[in-house]
Amino acid sequence: xxxxxxxxxxxxxxxxxxxxxxxxxxxxxxxxxxxxxxxxxxxxxxxxxxxxxxxxxxxxxxxxxxxxxxxxxxxxxxxxxxxxxxxxxxxxxxxxxxxxxxxxxxxxxxxxxxxxxxxxxxxxxxxxxxxxxxxxxxxxxxxxxxxxxxxxxxxxxxxxxxxxxxxxxxxxxxxxxxxxxxxxxxxxxxxxxxxxxxxxxxxxxxxxxxxxxxxxxxxxxxxxxxxxxxxxxxxxxxxxxxxxxxx
Amino acid sequence: xxxxxxxxxxxxxxxxxxxxxxxxxxxxxxxxxxxxxxxxxxxxxxxxxxxxxxxxxxxxxxxxxxxxxxxx
Numbered sequence: 001x002x003x004x005x006x007x008x009x010x011x012x013x014x015x016x017x018x019x020x021x022x023x024x025x026x027x028x029x030x031x032x033x034x035x036x037x038x039x040x041x042x043x044x045x046x047x048x049x050x051x052x053x054x055x056x057x058x059x060x061x062x063x064x065x066x067x068x069x070x071x072x073x074x075x076x077x078x079x080x081x082x083x084x085x086x087x088x089x090x091x092x093x094x095x096x097x098x099x100x101x102x103x104x105x106x107x108x109x110x111x112x113x114x115x116x117x118x119x120x121x122x123x124x125x126x127x128x129x130x131x132x133x134x135x136x137x138x139x140x141x142x143x144x145x146x147x148x149x150x151x152x153x154x155x156x157x158x159x160x161x162x163x164x165x166x167x168x169x170x171x172x173x174x175x176x177x178x179x180x181x182x183x184x185x186x187x188x189x190x191x192x193x194x195x196x197x198x199x200x201x202x203x204x205x206x207x208x209x210x211x212x213x214x215x216x217x218x219x220x221x222x223x224x225x226x227x228x229x230x231x232x233x234x235x236x237x238x239x240x241x242x243x244x245x246x247x
Numbered sequence: 248x249x250x251x252x253x254x255x256x257x258x259x260x261x262x263x264x265x266x267x268x269x270x271x272x273x274x275x276x277x278x279x280x281x282x283x284x285x286x287x288x289x290x291x292x293x294x295x296x297x298x299x300x301x302x303x304x305x306x307x308x309x310x311x312x313x314x315x316x317x318x319x
Contacts, residue, residue: 192251196264213255213262221248 003155004118004163014054016047045144048153052119062108062115063212066201067173069107069116072099072244076168078107078114079228080201081176086230089127090176092134092154093237101156102165106203112218113167125150130233170219172247173198174228174240184231186243194225259314272306276316282307 019026024038027047037043056064068079068087072094079087088104095101103116126149128135137159138152145151156163175189175197198216205212224247230236252270254263265273271292275285286298310316 190250190266191248192253192264192266195248195253195262199262209260210255210257213253217248217253 003120003157004165007115007164007166011058016051018043018047041144044142048120052117056117059108060204062110063215064203065107065109065114065198065216066105066203067107067198068104069102069114070094070099071102072097072241075171075244075247076114077172077174077244078170078223079174079176080198081178081230082201085176085178086180086233086236087176088121088123089130089233090230090236090240092121092123092127092131093233094240095156095159095161096133097237097241099241100162100164102163109215109219110167111215112169112222114170114219115167116165118163118165120153120155122151123154125152128152170223172224172226172244173220174226177227177229179229179231182229182231184236184239185229186226186239189225189227191220191223191225194220194223197227254315256313256315261313263313263315268302269306269310272303273310273315276307276310278319 015030017028017031019028024036025040025043026036027034027043037046065078065080067081068091070077070079070091079085079090081087091099091101091104101121103118104121105119106117107114108117109115123131123134123138125143128138134154138154141152141154141158143150143152173194174186175194179185195217198220199213202212202216226243228236228240251267252265254265255261256263268289271289272285275288280288282303283298283300286300286303289295289303290298307316311318
């Protein structure tokens with residue numbers, strides 16, 4: 001499930017088993033029966049989600065930020081935005097231009113550093129129109145259909161790229177706004193306004209809100225901040241690379 | 248932050264995003280200065296042509312709405 005290069009010591013081990021019989025699939029954790037299902041696609045997705053949740057649970061003292069994370073020309077960046085802004089699509093496009101992709105959905109913040117969460121990337125079927133080189137590869141990988149659309153699960157190793165998720169400071173934060181069929185634009189924005197964008201993407205405000213806010217403030221204050229309207233993909237990726245290289 | 252301020256109001260559990268102007272006004276809302284006096288101070292501090300009284304009043308109104316200041 002998780003294939004990124006391990007960066008941290010192992011603190012616990014869990015054994016997940018799926019037993020198939022003529023009627024369906026029996027799911028067990030460390031020998032204990034959890035449930036039985038007939039739909040293998042549903043079960044695989046559940047396993048993926050459950051493992052991610054179990055890994056995140058002991059990390060609840062970290063701030064969870066809904067953002068993609070990558071590195072381009074030695075600069076680590078975050079792409080923060082809502083679920084249809086274009087984070088994953090832009091990140092996958094940047095891979096073709098020498099960027100590294102670390103995570104497409106979640107980073108953990110503690111102190112001044114972020115840790116990209118090594119969940120496999122979720123590529124929407126609709127995004128494949130913009131990423132034609134990934135179409136064949138995606139359709140050979142696990143996918144899952146919701147009521148709205150199908151998602152394909154992919155990671156950088158599928159593209160023969162490194163997948164590194166080590167902690168690091170952020171050099172630039174981009175707040176993404178969807179403008180998908182229009183012209184892209186990038187502009188610097190004040191850091192205190194970037195805070196509003198980032199806070200909208202935090203998934204776990206804790207009772208220690210002042211400490212969390214202080215960590216987020218430090219991260220944003222130490223970064224260049226931009227508002228990126230995600231237009232046509234090729235132009236957006238070009239504008240992004242130009243801006244980050246000059247930042 | 249470099250270009251503004253983030254204020255967390257623990258009692259209302261709200262986060263406020265203030266630019267430098269708003270913080271300037273907030274700091275002078277200590278019961279000792281009227282809005283007119285704050286506007287005059289701002290005019291001198293930033294070399295403005297005129298005292299920005301309407302802007303100061305608007306900021307004070309917002310600060311009151313957000314319970315960041317109280318009126319006496």
